[in-house]
Amino acid sequence: MAHSLNHPIRTIAIDGPAGAGKSTIGLGLARHLGFLYFDTGVMYRAVTLAALQRGIAPDDENAVSQLAENVLIEVLPPSVDDGRQYTVRLDGQDVTWAIRRPDVDAAVSVVSAFPRVRQAMVAQQRRVARDGNVVMVGRDIGTVVMPDADLKIYLDASVEARAWRRYRELESRGAPSRYADVLTSMKQRDELDTSRATSPLRPAKDAFVIDCTHMDAGETLAHAIALVEAQNAIRTGTQAQSAVATGAPENEL
Numbered sequence: 001m002a003h004s005l006n007h008p009i010r011t012i013a014i015d016g017p018a019g020a021g022k023s024t025i026g027l028g029l030a031r032h033l034g035f036l037y038f039d040t041g042v043m044y045r046a047v048t049l050a051a052l053q054r055g056i057a058p059d060d061e062n063a064v065s066q067l068a069e070n071v072l073i074e075v076l077p078p079s080v081d082d083g084r085q086y087t088v089r090l091d092g093q094d095v096t097w098a099i100r101r102p103d104v105d106a107a108v109s110v111v112s113a114f115p116r117v118r119q120a121m122v123a124q125q126r127r128v129a130r131d132g133n134v135v136m137v138g139r140d141i142g143t144v145v146m147p148d149a150d151l152k153i154y155l156d157a158s159v160e161a162r163a164w165r166r167y168r169e170l171e172s173r174g175a176p177s178r179y180a181d182v183l184t185s186m187k188q189r190d191e192l193d194t195s196r197a198t199s200p201l202r203p204a205k206d207a208f209v210i211d212c213t214h215m216d217a218g219e220t221l222a223h224a225i226a227l228v229e230a231q232n233a234i235r236t237g238t239q240a241q242s243a244v245a246t247g248a249p250e251n252e253l
């Protein structure tokens, strides 16, 4: 795809299924570039937690949508040095870790499928995107939130590899569960995220697909950085097109 713009990349969209490593790669890229890292999944998680806290059934579309339209969600720089990448506040309350609870995991796909919930979240995400210098991570960033993003990455991996990584992560956080259970819930989330009517998970037409099934986080980040650098060289006309840079979108790297 020919880029006629000559400014370096300012907006990066990273989409992909649960557990593909989007946050690790997104945060790594943001740090490398000095950009803001914005993980949009936390917003859907915060709405889900708000519903659970208020005793609203996650499948009560009207009540959950109304809540999403009225609740205050803030994503701020880390306020505590406890390994967090950011602080998430829900109506002023620190919910950074609470939004990772298994009951939130179980209900968030239902909540994030409601069109009014998505509309409320996307409006806030677009405000963040407008300022540029951002790496935004989610499911619909390249397709809906930032369709004009300067670079779109779709990070994929086999469901078994993603479940294994999630299993190890839970173990290291002192919350072990059975691999078979993690795999089953990963498959359920894939099904819900890809089959919903509003903004289903899919790669944007002009996304670069990176399949990291057989790559560790360091290799995947190196790939992503190489892609950014190659695209920047093309955009600013500082270098002949390289193999990575010219890889047709939707081809796996």
Ligand code: DC
Binding pocket: 018, 019, 040, 041, 042, 044, 045, 108, 109, 112, 113, 137, 138, 139, 140, 141, 189, 193
């Ligand atoms: O990335 P995550 O696991 O924290 O996302 C939580 C849920 O939110 C997941 O089920 C998909 C949904 N989500 C979404 O629908 N759109 C986004 N932009 C980000 C997340």
